[in-house]
Each structure stands twice: as C-alpha cells, then as structure tokens.
Amino acid sequence: MAANTLRKRKIAVLGSRSVGKSSLVVQFIENHFVDAYYPTIESTFSKGVAYRGVEYDCDIIDTAGQDEYSILNSKHAIGIHGYVLVYSVTSRRSFDMIKIVYDKIVDFCGKNDIPCVIVGAKTDLQSSPDSRQVAPNEGEELAKLTNAAWVETSAKNNVNVGKVFELCLAEIEKRSPSSKTDQPEAGRCLIM
Numbered sequence: 736m737a738a739n740t741l742r743k744r745k746i747a748v749l750g751s752r753s754v755g756k757s758s759l760v761v762q763f764i765e766n767h768f769v770d771a772y773y774p775t776i777e778s779t780f781s782k783g784v785a786y787r788g789v790e791y792d793c794d795i796i797d798t799a800g801q802d803e804y805s806i807l808n809s810k811h812a813i814g815i816h817g818y819v820l821v822y823s824v825t826s827r828r829s830f831d832m833i834k835i836v837y838d839k840i841v842d843f844c845g846k847n848d849i850p851c852v853i854v855g856a857k858t859d860l861q862s863s864p865d866s867r868q869v870a871p872n873e874g875e876e877l878a879k880l881t882n883a884a885w886v887e888t889s890a891k892n893n894v895n896v897g898k899v900f901e902l903c904l905a906e907i908e909k910r911s912p913s914s915k916t917d918q919p920e921a922g923r924c925l926i927m
C-alpha cells in the first residue's frame with residue numbers, strides 16, 4: 736500500500752483548444768486514434784508507466800482547451816507533479832499559447848522550475864504544403880527557455896506518444912528532492 740502511494744504521479748495536459756490533447760492521451764491509454772473532435776470538459780485517466788525500472792501509477796488529467804483569457808484552474812496546479820503542454824505544429828497561435836500557459840503555472844506555483852514537456856502535436860499533417868507553422872527549432876528554443884523537455888508527436892500515427900509521458904516522469908524525477916516523497920511542491924504548505 737505504502738509503496739503504491741509513493742509512486743503516484745499526477746500529470747496535467749494543457750494547451751489551446753483542438754491541438755490534440757485528448758487524442759494524445761487516448762492514444763497513450765487506449766492505443767487508438769479518434770478522428771472526430773469532441774471538445775473536452777475534463778477527464779482523468781490512470782495508467783502504470785515504467786520509468787528506469789520503477790512502475791509509476793500515473794493520473795493523467797486531460798483538460799479543456801485554454802486561451803489567453805482562461806484562468807488557471809487550481810485543480811491543474813495544486814497536487815500536480817508535472818505538465819504536458821501541447822501545441823499543434825500547424826498552429827502558430829497554439830504555440831504562442833504555451834508560453835502564456837507556462838507563465839500562469841509559474842505564477843500560480845510561485846516557482847520557475849516546473850517539470851514539464853512541451854509537445855508539438857500533429858506532425859503527420861506537415862506533409863501538405865504550408866501546413867507546418869512552427870519549426871522544430873522553435874519548439875526546442877522554447878523548451879530551453881522554460882527548462883522543459885520537448886518532443887514532436889503524431890497521435891494519429893502513434894509517433895512519440897509514449898515518449899511524452901516518459902519525458903514527463905524524467906522531468907518530475909530529476910527535480911524530486913527525494914524519491915521517498917509523493918508530495919508535489921505546489922501541494923505543500925509554506926509557513927512564512
């Protein structure tokens with residue numbers, strides 16, 4: 736029982752509407768791709784993920800799409816160990832939203848080293864001319880700026896989907912003061 740709770744990790748998936756957050760999560764959890772678009776309200780999925788020989792019990796929270804005016808829901812900051820921030824490589828606007836969402840998380844958590852993975856989704860669409868609006872090096876640059884990991888994916892073709900969550904666990908674990916705790920930083924009380 737204690738061993739299980741030690742390895743519980745909560746990951747929130749955030750980003751603009753329709754960038755492919757649910758498709759990424761559904762492909763990861765259920766191994767299939769949904770072509771239709773159903774706007775998400777919020778869903779939580781659980782899955783065991785092995786990382787470096789350790790099995791983590793991950794809760795993955797698929798959120799409703801954000802825009803610049805959305806207020807960060809405290810449920811998506813308190814008790815969250817790591818973030819997956821998704822943009823579509825076919826949407827410059829969704830890429831610009833990543834920094835806005837990241838800054839909201841930083842403001843909410845009161846610290847600027849947040850375990851996160853920035854994901855450029857829908858790479859299978861880049862083959863049609865002019866459809867790619869965000870170059871890979873822009874994603875990499877943003878990841879450097881935010882001290883995050885970065886990867887491009889296609890939920891449709893199941894490219895790099897598992898890697899997203901492995902990278903997220905890596906970002907969480909490298910900041911973890913001790914593998915003996917399951918309390919995320921944002922969930923702790925700070926007595927001033």
Ligand SMILES: Nc1nc2c(ncn2[C@@H]2O[C@H](COP(=O)(O)OP(=O)(O)OP(=O)(O)O)[C@@H](O)[C@H]2O)c(=O)[nH]1
Pocket residue numbers: 751752753754755756757758759769770771772773774775776798799800801856857858859860888889890891892
């Ligand atoms: N070609 C392609 N289409 C994708 C991919 N991922 C998602 N889509 C499509 O993009 C649309 C939106 O995908 P969703 O996964 O619902 O997007 P979302 O970010 O969860 O949307 P919200 O719930 O509104 O925030 C759907 O029609 C998906 O089929 C992908 O990797 N490739």
